[in-house]
Amino acid sequence: MEIKNKSYSNDSFIRECDDILNTKSKGLNIITLIFRPSNYNENLIKSFEGLGIQIKNLGEVTQLSMRYLLHKEERIVNFYLTQHPIYEEIYFIYSFNGISDIYRTLFGAVESLSDVYYLWLPPSYFDKLKELILENEGSYMTYFRGQSMATGKGEYKRPMFARKIIYEAEDAKMASEELRFEYGILPQTIEFVIPEVSKFRINKKGYYTLISGNVGVFLDEVINNLIKMVIEDNREIETAKLEVSKINGKEALNLKEIMFELENEIDFEEMKGFIKTMEEEGFSLYNTNLKKGSVIFSTHIVDEKKGNIFSLTSDGKRFTLMPKYKSNFISLIRFHNFLIEKIDHFTKVIYSKKDAIK
Amino acid sequence: MLSNNKISDQKRTKFRNLLRKRIGERRKKLINEKINAIKNKISENYSEIKDAGIIIVAFNNNDCPFKYIRTEPLFYSKEKNFDVLLYGNKTILLISIKETVMDNNAFSHIKSLKLYQEDVENNIEITDKAEGIRLKIVEFYKRLVGEIENKEFILATQKPLFAIINKTAKELEYSFCLWKLVEKQNKIFIINDIINRGTESGYFGHKDKVLNDYLKSLAKYGKNYNEALTFMQSSSRYLRATKMAIPLSKFKNGFDFNNWIDIFDVDLMNWHKIEKETLYENYISYCLDCGIIKCLDNKDNILLNKYKIASIYSIAPKLELDIIQKMARFEIDKGILKEEILQIKKQVTSEVLSEQANERGENLSKYIPKPLGKDNSNKST
Numbered sequence: 001m002e003i004k005n006k007s008y009s010n011d012s013f014i015r016e017c018d019d020i021l022n023t024k025s026k027g028l029n030i031i032t033l034i035f036r037p038s039n040y041n042e043n044l045i046k047s048f049e050g051l052g053i054q055i056k057n058l059g060e061v062t063q064l065s066m067r068y069l070l071h072k073e074e075r076i077v078n079f080y081l082t083q084h085p086i087y088e089e090i091y092f093i094y095s096f097n098g099i100s101d102i103y104r105t106l107f108g109a110v111e112s113l114s115d116v117y118y119l120w121l122p123p124s125y126f127d128k129l130k131e132l133i134l135e136n137e138g139s140y141m142t143y144f145r146g147q148s149m150a151t152g153k154g155e156y157k158r159p160m161f162a163r164k165i166i167y168e169a170e171d172a173k174m175a176s177e178e179l180r181f182e183y184g185i186l187p188q189t190i191e192f193v194i195p196e197v198s199k200f201r202i203n204k205k206g207y208y209t210l211i212s213g214n215v216g217v218f219l220d221e222v223i224n225n226l227i228k229m230v231i232e233d234n235r236e237i238e239t240a241k242l243e244v245s246k247i248n249g250k251e252a253l254n255l256k257e258i259m260f261e262l263e264n265e266i267d268f269e270e271m272k273g274f275i276k277t278m279e280e281e282g283f284s285l286y287n288t289n290l291k292k293g294s295v296i297f298s299t300h301i302v303d304e305k306k307g308n309i310f311s312l313t314s315d316g317k318r319f320t321l322m323p324k325y326k327s328n329f330i331s332l333i334r335f336h337n338f339l340i341e342k343i344d345h346f347t348k349v350i351y352s353k354k355d356a357i358k
Numbered sequence: 359m360l361s362n363n364k365i366s367d368q369k370r371t372k373f374r375n376l377l378r379k380r381i382g383e384r385r386k387k388l389i390n391e392k393i394n395a396i397k398n399k400i401s402e403n404y405s406e407i408k409d410a411g412i413i414i415v416a417f418n419n420n421d422c423p424f425k426y427i428r429t430e431p432l433f434y435s436k437e438k439n440f441d442v443l444l445y446g447n448k449t450i451l452l453i454s455i456k457e458t459v460m461d462n463n464a465f466s467h468i469k470s471l472k473l474y475q476e477d478v479e480n481n482i483e484i485t486d487k488a489e490g491i492r493l494k495i496v497e498f499y500k501r502l503v504g505e506i507e508n509k510e511f512i513l514a515t516q517k518p519l520f521a522i523i524n525k526t527a528k529e530l531e532y533s534f535c536l537w538k539l540v541e542k543q544n545k546i547f548i549i550n551d552i553i554n555r556g557t558e559s560g561y562f563g564h565k566d567k568v569l570n571d572y573l574k575s576l577a578k579y580g581k582n583y584n585e586a587l588t589f590m591q592s593s594s595r596y597l598r599a600t601k602m603a604i605p606l607s608k609f610k611n612g613f614d615f616n617n618w619i620d621i622f623d624v625d626l627m628n629w630h631k632i633e634k635e636t637l638y639e640n641y642i643s644y645c646l647d648c649g650i651i652k653c654l655d656n657k658d659n660i661l662l663n664k665y666k667i668a669s670i671y672s673i674a675p676k677l678e679l680d681i682i683q684k685m686a687r688f689e690i691d692k693g694i695l696k697e698e699i700l701q702i703k704k705q706v707t708s709e710v711l712s713e714q715a716n717e718r719g720e721n722l723s724k725y726i727p728k729p730l731g732k733d734n735s736n737k738s739t
Contacts, residue, residue, distance in 0.1 A: 285674070
């Protein structure tokens with residue numbers, strides 16, 4: 001669906017979205033992205049344009065138009081891109097098209113760009129947000145879609161089985177807690193109702209569907225709260241670097257690593273399975289060194305989806321990573337996401353004390 | 359009997375097929391041997407790079423004034439060289455890295471370090487090939503780092519055999535600092551040992567207190583590490599061709615000299631322009647010869663041309679193997695196989711001629727009466 005073709009400020013665009021939401025009863029999808037280019041001349045609009053996406057400038061908003069064939073009929077999907085007013089690396093993409101249209105168009109584009117990723121929500125933050133929303137008077141969960149993520153370990157019933165579930169009832173909150181406790185199922189999408197105020201869905205991948213309610217309030221009360229939670233981890237991950245700077249005409253090394261820590265460590269016997277899982281997720285390894293005993297694992301990883309390369313060393317519990325060859329930190333976020341989803345839900349970002357020997 | 363030394367028209371096809379088969383078999387064998395040799399060489403080089411990387415990362419700390427300056431400062435000048443140069447507090451640390459210091463190599467490694475040190479202490483004159491000038495060696499280092507008041511010489515290794523090292527130091531009457539590099543869990547530790555030629559040598563190790571304190575903390579707490587380097591000047595062409603290709607394959611529309619400098623900036627840190635150009639030109643020429651890269655935009659200048667990694671594989675380990683196979687094929691086809699083809703040809707010719715002669719003999723033998731009770735049909739002479 002296309003909105004009126006005119007110049008918008010951020011505020012007037014939000015008002016326009018409100019009008020459409022209230023008059024046409026179309027759900028508004030909002031996708032949050034993180035983008036910080038390795039090359040400062042790059043920008044997100046240029047990156048999308050490079051993929052053949054049609055661009056139209058609408059003031060503070062940019063319209064992106066993508067096409068695809070559905071049952072031999074061409075469908076046009078329109079997206080509206082804005083930058084977060086405070087956090088410069090965060091972007092919003094709005095669309096009144098359905099989520100299946102978005103899956104068939106934008107998601108593939110985002111996956112293929114080396115310096116863009118979803119503002120993905122780790123389960124702990126997802127939980128915090130859930131609690132925050134449910135503090136609203138009378139609010140409740142009506143739906144969730146969940147799956148078991150990291151398999152193998154844990155106290156769940158028959159943990160070797162991968163599970164998926166869609167649950168729709170007004171006791172969704174309790175059911176999700178029971179299914180998590182008994183079967184290790186974590187929600188991927190949750191629908192909330194705040195009576196007389198709004199109804200919306202949030203997805204851990206960082207996209208939201210506002211079914212009814214006020215767009216501005218939704219942005220402030222839900223999305224911005226989540227951004228505040230995840231931005232700190234993302235910015236810490238972003239500090240990892242390996243580069244050369246010039247000081248008094250001489251070159252100097254600028255190196256900083258990022259560390260992730262698992263709650264349950266991986267032992268030597270499990271390492272082969274871990275490597276296989278990494279490869280299945282599009283991370284290929286070279287220069288790999290794996291020693292028995294107390295695990296010493298060092299490798300270079302190519303994020304085959306994003307084209308970035310980083311090096312990694314690990315003792316099975318702590319993973320120290322460093323981007324190489326001017327690679328974008330986005331792949332470190334993707335790797336963090338992988339550790340949480342596939343290996344250990346409770347993987348933490350370890351914040352570095354400046355310049356201490358670690 | 360000239361006609362007997364010629365392969366008959368009937369046998370010519372057989373000769374050609376047999377020759378092709380034998381060359382193919384030999385080529386396959388030689389290529390497989392070469393692939394293993396290349397893999398071993400890469401692994402040996404990689405271990406040296408890893409050790410240099412450990413030192414570089416260990417000294418990457420704002421609390422420590424000693425910083426990584428560059429690898430192999432004198433390699434291009436073909437002078438005696440150190441592997442890693444660190445500098446701080448007006449002190450240069452010249453570090454020689456060895457994979458092992460054991461019975462079979464301790465003497466040569468320690469003697470080399472002693473001779474390198476003597477060259478620097480005696481401030482010998484060298485030719486700086488990058489600048490094209492003769493100058494004193496300390497002046498060369500000063501141009502690189504600034505003021506120098508103190509010089510430290512270090513032997514670093516992951517595998518030291520202390521009994522042999524101490525014995526050799528006494529034999530060579532040489533005292534020095536040995537840094538043992540230790541990888542433990544996801545950390546690296548540097549343990550500084552003072553190797554004394556004798557109890558009365560008056561050698562107490564590093565003079566700089568800050569350096570000693572920092573080394574103590576590295577030995578006690580260690581440091582997280584990741585591999586910082588990809589190659590050094592002394593690395594084999596095999597290692598460079600393989601390890602450079604994976605990051606260069608990111609350039610889907612091709613790369614040029616500037617892209618190359620940009621992504622390998624840590625390896626090329628504080629290198630002279632001519633050193634970078636020479637290494638790049640050698641890399642490109644070799645990779646073009648082997649078919650590892652192809653030229654996308656020819657401007658008749660290696661430094662300006664655009665190149666692309668030429669492989670059907672994009673996944674890193676497969677790409678690496680493809681490159682190793684290409685290098686092995688190139689080196690076998692251009693080198694040893696060419697020499698061996700003549701030999702194989704001679705051998706096959708002789709076999710076919712002998713078979714031809716046998717067949718002729720066999721034809722004649724039809725007319726020779728067989729002794730009674732014996733069947734000699736398969737024993738032609």
